Every structure is written in C-alpha cells, then in structure tokens.
Amino acid sequence: MDMSTLTIRNLDxxxxxALRQRAAARGVSMEQEARDVLARTLAxxxxxxxxxxxxxxxxxxxxxxxxxxxFSDDMWDESLR
Numbered sequence: 001m002d003m004s005t006l007t008i009r010n011l012d013x014x015x016x017x018a019l020r021q022r023a024a025a026r027g028v029s030m031e032q033e034a035r036d037v038l039a040r041t042l043a044x045x046x047x048x049x050x051x052x053x054x055x056x057x058x059x060x061x062x063x064x065x066x067x068x069x070x071f072s073d074d075m076w077d078e079s080l081r
Contacts, residue, residue, distance in 0.1 A: 016030075023033035 019030050019033055019037075022037075023030045026033065028036070
C-alpha cells in the first residue's frame, strides 16, 4: 500500500489540543490519533438527519387551489425560450 504524507496548516489550537488529549488518553501519538480519526470518519457512510417537519410538510395541502395544467404549461413555455 502506498503511504502518503499530509501537512495541515492553520489548524485551530483548540483542535490540536483536543487531538493531543485524545491521543494521550489512548497512549498513541498525535499523528496516529489523526490517522485513526480520519480512517474512522471516512470509513462510515454519511448519515443525514431527517427533518421530520419538512417531510410532513410535503403532504400538506396548499393554502389555496392552483391550476396544475397552467403551471405545467408555463414551465413548458419557459423551457422553449
């Protein structure tokens, strides 16, 4: 496996301190802790929080009726311009 080097500039001091503390708690170097954090974070699929209110709002009837045919005709006309 090809190993690479990564330099991180402008790291917030509080982030560096937190990394140092986590590494010390595990008895590993800051470099190893950074590798492990990156590996764990990137190995997980991204989970998005579902906004239940937004989902439920999709099923709410419009406040006032609208002409769906006119709406789609207007969209069609816009695409021809």
